[in-house]
Amino acid sequence: MLANIRIVLVETSHPGNIGAIARAMKNMALTELYLVKPKTFPSADATARASGADDVLASAVVCDTLNEAIADCEVVMGASARDRTIGWPTLLAKQCAQQAVQDAQTNQVALVFGRENSGLTNAELDSCQYLIRIPCNKDFSSLNLAAAVQVFTYELYSEANQKAVEQVSPESEPLATSTQIEGFYQHLQETLTAIDFIQSGQSNSVMRRLRRLYSRSRLSTREVDILRGILRMSQGSKE
Ligand code: SAH
Numbered sequence: 001m002l003a004n005i006r007i008v009l010v011e012t013s014h015p016g017n018i019g020a021i022a023r024a025m026k027n028m029a030l031t032e033l034y035l036v037k038p039k040t041f042p043s044a045d046a047t048a049r050a051s052g053a054d055d056v057l058a059s060a061v062v063c064d065t066l067n068e069a070i071a072d073c074e075v076v077m078g079a080s081a082r083d084r085t086i087g088w089p090t091l092l093a094k095q096c097a098q099q100a101v102q103d104a105q106t107n108q109v110a111l112v113f114g115r116e117n118s119g120l121t122n123a124e125l126d127s128c129q130y131l132i133r134i135p136c137n138k139d140f141s142s143l144n145l146a147a148a149v150q151v152f153t154y155e156l157y158s159e160a161n162q163k164a165v166e167q168v169s170p171e172s173e174p175l176a177t178s179t180q181i182e183g184f185y186q187h188l189q190e191t192l193t194a195i196d197f198i199q200s201g202q203s204n205s206v207m208r209r210l211r212r213l214y215s216r217s218r219l220s221t222r223e224v225d226i227l228r229g230i231l232r233m234s235q236g237s238k239e
Helices: 015-027 044-050 054-058 066-070 093-103 145-163 178-194 204-216 221-234
Strands: 005-010 032-036 061-063 075-079 090-092 109-113 130-133
Touching (some): 005 066, 005 145, 015 032, 015 044, 061 066, 066 109, 066 178, 075 093, 090 093, 093 109, 093 130, 093 145, 178 204, 178 221
Parallel strands (some): 005 032, 005 109, 032 061, 075 109, 075 130, 090 130
């Protein structure tokens, strides 16, 4: 199950953090590391801090965009120390692990972590169905990036070990991937613009609310096909 869970790091500045994360992952039996535009990689600092988890570093996938790193994922969770003004459904670390391990039985799952100095942007969180958070001192809530990954990977490991002895029924229909969901949002935005429900350029807040709405319902591939069929018909195409 843990093989279907990837750690995605967005624009990490300090290579030492990448190394420490590789080590934390290997300690907790995770192997899938994705790096979106790392500042310096590969690097001797990362290798030194990995302390033997060189295989995790060597197989790390370097991507240009977050969308590329999560393209084949059905479940995407964004880690943030801050509460955001618009309500993303939030899971605390333990709940995150329960959901992720359950979903990973039949899906690819991504846990996405932000930059050391500025975290994840709201646009990046738009690609996530859940915001995930480590509960801690509300007056000092930002952990070091590698420490934050360590907490989540520990919870994943504990949960997976417990799950190994439980019987869990898988989802009845395959969930849509991130690429399929993004294709649907793009199509929805085009249609809403075409029918003058939103104006191009002023559509961010409506689109963000619609993303929240749809991501709460965990769309399957079939449901995305149906929704896109409705969009096509509503624009007069019978194809
Ligand atoms: N200064 C940044 C925080 C950077 S910490 C900010 O204000 O957003 C780097 C990353 O570690 C964050 O983007 C997040 O992914 C993770 N992180 C740190 N503390 C966390 C916490 N309490 N809960 C969840 N993720 C956390």
